[in-house]
Amino acid sequence: MDAIEGVRVALDAIRAHKMRSFLTMLGIIVGVAAVIAMLALGEGARRQVEQSIKSLGTNLLYVRPGSVRRGAVRLGAGTVRNLTLEDAEAIRAECPSVADLAPYIGAGAQVKYGNRNWSTYIVGATPEYEAVNSLRIEMGSFFDLTAVRTKARIAVIGKTVVENLFGDEDPVGRIIRINRVAFTVVGVVAERGGTHWFDPDDMVIIPISTAMFRLFGRDRLSGINVKVWSEDRMKQAMVEVEDVLRRRHRLDESKENDFTIRSQMDIMSVYGETARTMTFLLAGIAGVSLIVGGIGIMNIMLVSVAERTREIGTRIAVGARRIDILSQFVVESVVIGLAGGVIGVAVGIVGAQLLNSLAGWNTAVSAQGIALAFGFAAGVGTFFGIYPARKASRLDPISALGYE
Amino acid sequence: MVLIKMTGITKDYRMGEAVVHALRGIDLEVEGGEFLAIVGPSGSGKSTLMNLIGCLDRPTSGEYYLDGRKVSDLSDDELARIRNKSIGFVFQTFNLLPRTNCLHNVELPLLYANIGRKERERKALEILQEVGLGDRIHHNPNELSGGERQRVAIARALVNDPSIVLADEPTGNLDSKTGSEIMSIFSELNREGKTIVLVTHERYIADYAKRIIFLKDGKIVSEDAGILR
Ligand SMILES: Nc1ncnc2c1ncn2[C@@H]1O[C@H](COP(=O)(O)OP(=O)(O)O)[C@@H](O)[C@H]1O
Numbered sequence A: 001m002d003a004i005e006g007v008r009v010a011l012d013a014i015r016a017h018k019m020r021s022f023l024t025m026l027g028i029i030v031g032v033a034a035v036i037a038m039l040a041l042g043e044g045a046r047r048q049v050e051q052s053i054k055s056l057g058t059n060l061l062y063v064r065p066g067s068v069r070r071g072a073v074r075l076g077a078g079t080v081r082n083l084t085l086e087d088a089e090a091i092r093a094e095c096p097s098v099a100d101l102a103p104y105i106g107a108g109a110q111v112k113y114g115n116r117n118w119s120t121y122i123v124g125a126t127p128e129y130e131a132v133n134s135l136r137i138e139m140g141s142f143f144d145l146t147a148v149r150t151k152a153r154i155a156v157i158g159k160t161v162v163e164n165l166f167g168d169e170d171p172v173g174r175i176i177r178i179n180r181v182a183f184t185v186v187g188v189v190a191e192r193g194g195t196h197w198f199d200p201d202d203m204v205i206i207p208i209s210t211a212m213f214r215l216f217g218r219d220r221l222s223g224i225n226v227k228v229w230s231e232d233r234m235k236q237a238m239v240e241v242e243d244v245l246r247r248r249h250r251l252d253e254s255k256e257n258d259f260t261i262r263s264q265m266d267i268m269s270v271y272g273e274t275a276r277t278m279t280f281l282l283a284g285i286a287g288v289s290l291i292v293g294g295i296g297i298m299n300i301m302l303v304s305v306a307e308r309t310r311e312i313g314t315r316i317a318v319g320a321r322r323i324d325i326l327s328q329f330v331v332e333s334v335v336i337g338l339a340g341g342v343i344g345v346a347v348g349i350v351g352a353q354l355l356n357s358l359a360g361w362n363t364a365v366s367a368q369g370i371a372l373a374f375g376f377a378a379g380v381g382t383f384f385g386i387y388p389a390r391k392a393s394r395l396d397p398i399s400a401l402g403y404e
Numbered sequence B: 001m002v003l004i005k006m007t008g009i010t011k012d013y014r015m016g017e018a019v020v021h022a023l024r025g026i027d028l029e030v031e032g033g034e035f036l037a038i039v040g041p042s043g044s045g046k047s048t049l050m051n052l053i054g055c056l057d058r059p060t061s062g063e064y065y066l067d068g069r070k071v072s073d074l075s076d077d078e079l080a081r082i083r084n085k086s087i088g089f090v091f092q093t094f095n096l097l098p099r100t101n102c103l104h105n106v107e108l109p110l111l112y113a114n115i116g117r118k119e120r121e122r123k124a125l126e127i128l129q130e131v132g133l134g135d136r137i138h139h140n141p142n143e144l145s146g147g148e149r150q151r152v153a154i155a156r157a158l159v160n161d162p163s164i165v166l167a168d169e170p171t172g173n174l175d176s177k178t179g180s181e182i183m184s185i186f187s188e189l190n191r192e193g194k195t196i197v198l199v200t201h202e203r204y205i206a207d208y209a210k211r212i213i214f215l216k217d218g219k220i221v222s223e224d225a226g227i228l229r
């Protein structure tokens, strides 16, 4: 019996028990759909993070206080006050590769408008922040140096904050309260797009002096964003900034940096790595349901073999070889697996779309994801079909025919 | 020409500790074109003998030559081929595939003979018409009477044009009138030259055969070549 006939026989058997076959497939359908949706979710998150990091501006270096060393060993050792406005000015003056820079101080805070509350990230910045971070101002304007000098209580806010505090109202000119201090909104930053993990639109920007002296009561910087002249001078810029800071912080050969310089690339790869790990974890959990689906196939195939003992005896009596019986049942379970796989892929794609449109999560269904889930379904169908099929092919035809 | 030649055939079934001697030394020769009936009480070993003749099972001891070939020397796949091409089985309980129409049931042996779809359909249709079921080909077995089912089973047994037809109590589940109709099909087949071996415990059915052997406790106790006719 050739392969096409084998598939036809399998399809006939599946059709003969439509409901049962469908329920058996359901395990595979759910498994494949879950794997595809999870992979799509992960891939979507990764692309989104990558995109929003890119939207923060190009050729940027992020200088942060503290070393990258893990653990808390270093905390409290020596002075913690290790990035200052003077450091920023020194970098601007002494590093030829640096085009511009923006020191800032940031912390989380509650923002209130009327009776609405929103917990967001407050950035105390200088006017350079607008250009360095490639911000586009949608309404109103960014603040200038005078605002910094006078410690003005004015704020430029991100789109997420607008949505949560103002809804459809025009925020410019309104008074918001940050930790009970009143600020006038002077501008709105155009949306840059973010993810649930990372939302650059969820922030309020105020003059750095206001932040230091009126809000947070400290003058230690949270970081300096450094814009480099061009992409190919990034490495050089890193070296220059490191030299200046090490000299200013009086770090001798034996001491490690008490600051960290990272490029967008570095950050992207960290996020990418996290996203990938999450994706595989989620897909792995979804994969377990595929295995369970496979056990479902095995279960039903065993029932089917027991039920069709007489049929098997009959087939042997009219000339079926053992291999014919074996392949008949393997093909049947593979067809169930593949059919479940096809439906599962469809359900998974639709599910990913729904996650996108209903829950607002970013999803991206990839061809590799589909191939992986589908191949896994076929493999599960084969693997879990072999044992019942072997059982069928080893039946003694005499007792199989006498089976009542 | 001797088609079936058995000498000293025994068959034991092991049931845990106990051993059932189903056949205790059968010597049998069947010529091509014969119509043989095997008669005996229930449990005498008729079906066991039938299964051995039909290459569904192997004897415990003894020699069996089918069409000059020693069956014990053949591989499982070669036995499958013999069951497919040289032998047609007809069972008491019909053994048709449920939820499968007559045409596909009859096509089954052709499927395992690797015959193409068109040719299978043509042959199956032809045989079904010969047994008088040309208008029932798309019916499932459960839509047919017992007599019709047995005709489908006979059509299936004949579709690959085997030299021997083995029928194990083919009328056992039928009323006597239908049984007689089925038996006349076998008679007709025998007239056309088919070798027929029939198992029955009913005397009037055995009378359709040209030669009768009696089995008791796994042994042939007497032969009767048409004397009682
Ligand atoms: N598969 C089997 N396992 C064990 N014993 C069997 C088996 N088949 C038949 N027997 C025994 O062998 C003897 C002959 O059985 P069988 O050939 O079916 O007789 P008949 O067909 O004449 O009624 C009986 O005693 C029966 O119980």
Ligand SMILES: [Mg+2]
Pocket: B046, B047, B048
């Ligand atoms: Mg019997």
